[in-house]
Amino acid sequence: MGPVLAFHRISNADAARITADAEAAFELLEAVDRTGEPIGDIDKSWDGLRYLLAAAKVDLDLLGDLDPWAGDGEPRVWTADEVSAAARTLASTPFTVLAEHFDPDDMDDNDVYPDIWDADFCREFLREHYEGLSTFLAFASAKNSPVLSRFE
DSSP: OOOOEEEEEEEEHHHHHHHOOOOHHHHHHHHHHTTTTTOOOOOHHHHHHHHHHHTTTOOOSOOOTTOOSSSSOOEEEEEEEHHHHHHHHHTOOOHHHHTEEEEEEEHHHHOOOSOTTTSHHHHHHHHHHHHHHHHHHHHHHTTTTTTEEEEO
16 A cells, blocks of 8 residues: 555643653554544555655655654654744745656656656646645644644
């Protein structure tokens, strides 16, 4: 199936618990119900977005120390301040800025995951997930919430 990257809004207490015990994230995520809230699942667009952000020189690291190939590896906890900064960065960077750097050949040459970038739907796939992540982070920022990100 391949690694997908998801972001989850959590409480400060949950962030402290996960920071102390990364395994707690798995149990916590099964119990959290955020029905009606924006979703932070960016599917397999994560590496394409990472590529576009870097090419556009946007200072936002979506992965941090996360290893997409580690299976259910340790999650990353974003503080409320980091979430707010990321939300501001995305809000000030429309996808059109990133789209200028969409280069399927270069993405393939640089082994950007997954190996799909020459397909017709890819630019729209990246736009939808970028805008969804932007909406999610803006919502989490407005709630002054930390966020947990992990590969699923």
